[in-house]
Amino acid sequence: MREFEHNELNLEELNTIIKQSNTLIWRSNNKGLFDYFNTTWLQFTGRSIEQEIGNGWTENIHPEDYNNYHETYLEHFRIRKPFEIEYRLKREDGVYRWMLDKGAPFVDTDGEFKGFLGFCVDITKSKKIEGKLEKEQEYLAGILQGTNSGTWEWNIQTGETVFNERWANIIGYTLEEISPTSIDTWTKYCHPDDLETSKELLEKHFYGDLDYYEVEARMRHKNGEWVWVLGRGRVMAWTKDGQPLLMLGTHQDITERKHAIEKLRKSEIRLRQSKEKAEQIAGELEESQKIAHLGSWYLDVATNEVIWSEELYKMYGFDSSLPPPPYTEHMKLFTAESWNILSEELAKTRDTGIPYELVLEMAKEGKHKGWVWVKGEAVFNNHNEIVGLRGVAQDITRRKQMDLQLKVAKEKVDFISKRFQIMFHQAPLGMILVDSSTGIIRELNPKFAKITGRTAKEIQHHIDWVSITHPDDIQEDWDKMKLLNNGEIDGFNIQKRYIRPNGEEVWVNVTIASVEEIGNRRKQHLRMIEDITSKKQSEKALLKEKERAEASENRLLIASQAAQLGIWDWDVEEDYLVWDDRMYKLFGQNPQKIKTNYELWESCFYPEDKERVNQAIEDALTGIKDFDTVFRIIHPDGNQFYIRGHALVLRDQQGNPLRMIGVNKDVTESKTRELILESQNRQLIDFSNIVAHNLRAPLVNIEMLVDVLENSNSVEEQQLFSGQLKSVVYHLNEVFNELIESVQIRQDTEIQSETIVLKDRLDRILGSLQSQINACQADIQIDFDKASTILYPKKYVDSIFANLVSNAIKYRSLDRKPIIKLKTEKVNGLVVLTVTDNGLGIDMSLAKDKIFKIRKVFHNHPEAKGFGLFMIKTQIEAMGGKIWVESAPGKGSSFFVKFKSRKV
Amino acid sequence: MTAIKKLFLVDDDKVFTFLTTRIIAKNNLVEQVKVFGNGLDILNFIAENIHDVASLPEIILLDLNMPIMDGWQFLERYIDLLPKIDKEIKIYVLSSSIFPEDIDKAKTIQAVSDYIIKPLTGDKLINILRKNS
Structure with missing residues (x-):
């Protein structure tokens, strides 16, 4: 079988590790002076190697921590033992960070001592978390120190157990000597018999039969002897399925x-x-x-004589040279309740021989003074008769106080942890406790299971956070976790996606904080998860909506530009009017100069249209009807335009108008065309009327006359009828000519305007009418000062003057001397002529608009023909002007002519 | 066919009234023809004789195109007088206009019995009088 070769790291590899490590590494030489710091160190302190070597770096240790560091370092250097110390070190940004510095001696290949090597880790993060529990711990530590107790923290599930120095000292060791520790450390030193008892008591406590675990047990001392310890403890945390998780306790040397x-x-x-x-x-x-500090006593039953030990006198505060105090004095030492119990128990022991063991409350002058532990038993003779009673008493006031304080403190911790449990399980947020090194989820609440679409069982201890995270979102979380694990950040927040087993994505907002539990040195962190999927979706929808709105806004812009629409938006309440560029162009206004409110808009209205437009706006605001109106505006240069406006009113929920948004379009061209068309239409109707009445009437007469002529035998009659026929034909001819003349005016588009001095033309006309004027002695008054010249066809000016002046003379009142006033003025840049007489006047209720129509006469005057006014009206309107009349029968008439020199 | 006692002819055209009066007289169906030059004259006459039923006509032949007060204006004012007139007066518009708007407009006026286009021939007159008897 082939084995892998075991190779040590070579120098180069080691170098790489040292340089790239996140750890701060240092070395000192055999004289204790520092001669090496790695790059990470220098980056951390932001100093140069020259500054750091020797003892230079220690400048940056927090002044409060310096002495402790210095002593520890020197002491361990002297004895050449490893050390571990925490101190604050100034970082390059000036912030003091808590560092854990671990140093150990090292030797060269020959075994010669070369100095110390060490590394530092930033533990500020965990220091901070510790800070939260620090007070609690200090409080507990104070109590424990006071009782000179050893302490233990036992993770029942893992067996990990942490002891304090005193715990080890009780059995004659230092903590270092018995390290590493676990629950086996206890079983190793405990007396086998007492271990059994201890286990039984623990079981009872775990099952809830006992509130506290309390045992007296023997432990093997380093010197081989048995020492008695009083062990007390309580479970502080339970697993979710009700198993004991963490137990805290004390050891007291008894x-x-x-x-x-x-x-x-x-x-x-x-x-x-x-x-x-x-x-x-x-x-x-x-x-x-x-x-x-144990007192004892003996009672001889036969003699009732009592003997107290020296210590008992001391304990109860009596003079030991005297006999024990009488019953009545003895009673005063205890509270009534305690004395009753003691008396009962004593009597019982005396009668039955059953021993007693009690804790009594001591009192002095009715006030609590302390606690005493007493134990008593009967003394038998060889015949098994009770001959005496004996007992011991120990003042346990201090211990009792400690226990009480310990209990309160533990309950407090208990309460905090319970509250956390409740919060954890019932939180509306998903919460998980994660092993920082493996990423495995150790604890979770129901909400988390719901968010990720899995059961708690599937997740707990099986799944790590990475495997349920969306692949694209892992990296960011990973990077930040590194910072957290290095202690560079205290926590962080991230938005990411989980993938459910069914493939669904869940958007979550995750808040991550590292946690360090007491008695659990494994790094873990807490994740709080908020489901923001719906928020994300609505964000997405909003974004889409916005894009759509922007697109439609663009379309609108293009459309409005193409249609040359001006757009306005008026805040009704604030009276704030917004115009787009086109509006300014339409209204001939300078965008920079103008104050934008309703007044601006209104100021552009043609005066005659102002009231109507204001009313239309008012009607739109009150909701009577939508705003859709054509109105005239005047540019600063005096030019007049037709504008068509449409608008919508936006309202609040109560229906009050908030804003009015509308469009304006220049409709001058179409409006002008419309007006021309209208006037042409009117002319056509006039023409039809003329044909129907004025031309057909004489034709009818002719027809009738021809008929009677044909049927008449009388020469006399024939002469009469042919005379009438002549006059009818003459009349027909006259009407026909007038008609042609009027048609010619309308078609005379080429007629030339020229600058005319009004007074000159009037004088000419008056000259031609001189005989009539003289005949009636008319008074002609002329005032052309305000407008003395005009750009107009000469022919038309003559016609207007001739007709109006001759009418004034023709229809004069015979009751008074005729006065004819001719006056000009300028209105809105246009010349207006007024011809006023004091003549017969016209009943306007009868005349109405017919006054200017052809062949319409209003007086039974032989010379009334109904053609003159028709003529000049046709001429004036052909130039784009206007003529109107104001009159009252018997008082006179005023004719107004507004000249426009532009041919429409 | 009973003869009509009074017929009023309202027209400013003197040649026309002369000829028409002649035609009416020839037919011997109307006892008296009275001519008015414009709407105002006949209106004033009716207003003045409103209670003198005998002096009011059975038939009025009304021209439309006249000075001072034309036929339309007369009709407007005549309608106001109507409730006070205790006699049935038939009004016929007698106009040279063949303009459809004029014909339609006249027919919408309740007081107008018919619209007759000039000239008034003997046949047309007999038709009117027949309807009237």
Whole structure:
């Protein structure tokens, strides 16, 4: 059979390990001076090798720890023994870290002592955890130290057992000498008979028959003798299935007490055997009692005489030169209850010979003073008759106090651990306790099993955290675990996925903290797991939603750009208006200059439309109807545009408007086209009307006249009818010409505008009307100061002046002297002409819009033809302007002409 | 067929009223024809004689296109007077317009019995009077 060759690591390999190790490594020479530090060390302290060598590095030891370190190092160097010491060392970032430094002597190949080699580990992490239990431990330690007790921590499941120095000292060893320790250390030194008893008592405690485990047992001392120990203990932690897990306890050396009792017993036997030796024995007795602080007494039943030992006097505080105190005084030493018990037991022993053993409460002037352990038995003669009673008493006040304090402290620890158990099992988070070195899950709660989709049985002790983690998520966890294990971090948080047996992924948020349990030196850590799958899913959905929203926003942007839509968003309550770039362009505003609120928008409205648009907004806000309106705006340069606005109102749950979001579009072009179309339509209807009434009427007359002419035999009649026929034909011709003229105006797109001095044109017209003006002595008043020139076709200006002035004269009132006022002014940049007379006036309720229609007359005036106003209206509107009238019968009329020089 | 006592002709076209009156007279079916030049004149006449049933006509022939108050405006105001008139008056619109909108509009007015396109011939007149008796 071939065996693997066993090779030591070669030098190079060793070097690599030393250099790359996470451990801080040092070496000192045979004079105790340090001559080597590895790279990790230098990186940790952030210092150069030159600074560290010799004793240079010790500058960085915490001042409080320096002396202790220095003494320990020198002492062990002197005796050339390994040492282990904890101290704080300053890291390169200035933070003191707790280091565990282990050093040991080393020799060269010739066996010659060369110095010490050692390594340091950062244990700050575990120090911190210890800190939490430190107070508890200090408290316990104080108690234990006070009782001079040995302590033991026994992991019942693994057998691992930790003892303190005192435990070893009781049996004459140092802790180091009996290390490594386990529960076998106890069985090894314990007396076989007492081990049996101990096991029985332990079983009873484990089954709950006994609250405490308590045993008196003998142990083999280093010197070969048996020492008596009082062992006490209690289970502090249980496994989930109810098995005892961790037990804490104490050892007390009770050899002296045991020996004293033994000695007493022996001496008494001897006393009975030899009265001569009584004196000597009494002396011995006295001595032994002094050692054990044990008092004894004897009662002669026959004489009722009582003898107290010297120590008993001392214990109870009486003068030993006097006889023992009387019954009444003796009673005062105890509480009433204790004295009653003692009296009863004494009487019973006296009558029946049954021995007693009691713990009594001592009192002084009604106050608790302490505890005393008493034991009594009957003394028989050869005839088996009771001749006396004897007993011992020991002051156990201090021990009792210690026990009490210990109990309280242990209950406190118990409570904390129980609370943790409950939290662990009922937590809404998954929780596991993991062996840091193997990754195996040692403990878990039901929630964890649920999250990972497995049963607790499948997991516990079988599965490690790596095997249930999503392959992509292992590395990060792994890396951080390394930092945790090295003590570089106290804990960490990670989001990762578990894989369930059915392949499902579970997103979890894991919080990891390392834990060190008392009595368990194996590294482990706690993981708290929160299932965040649904959160992740909604995050994902949100992200998708956002992408979708962004995409649709982009689409909207492109669409709005393509449609040349301006978009606005108005916060109703804050009156904060947001315009996009297109809005500013549409409204001819500078984005930098403008204050963005409703007022800005409103300020752009064409004055006549302002009220209507405000009302439409108001209706949209109150919910009467949606905002969908065409309105005019004026740019700062005076140009006018048509805007079509649509908007939606966003409301809160109560229906109050919060925001109004809308689009604006320049519809000037289509609106203008629409207006042209409308006016053309109107003209067409007018035209049809003219044809129907004004042209057909004379034709009907002609038809009728021709008919009667044909049927008439009278020359007289024929002359009358043909005369009428002539006038009808003349009328028809007139209407026909007017019609053609009006059609020509509408088609006369090429007519030229020119700058006209209004006064010049008016003077010409007035000149041609001079005879009529003179005839009626009309007063013509002219005020063209505010607008004296106009860009307009000359022909139209003449026509407007001629018709309006001649109308004013024609329809003058015969009751008064005609006054005709002509005035110009500028309104919104346009010239407005007003011609006011004090003539007959028109009943507007009858005239309505017909005043400007062809062949519509409103006076029974022989010269009324109904063509002049129709003409000038056609001309004014052909230029894009407007004419309107205000009139009251008997008072006069005012005609208004708004000139526009742009041909529509 | 009983003769009509009074027929009012409302039209501003003098040639037309002359010729039409002549046609009505020739047929000997109407005792009296009265001509009004515009809507306002006949409206005022009716308003003034509203209780004098004898002076009111049985038939009105109404032109649409007239100065001062046209046929439409007369009809609007006539409807207001109607409840006070204690006589059945038939109104016929007599217009040169063959414009369908005018014809349709006239027929929607309750007070208008029919729409007659000019000229008024003897046959058309007899038709009206027949319906009226």
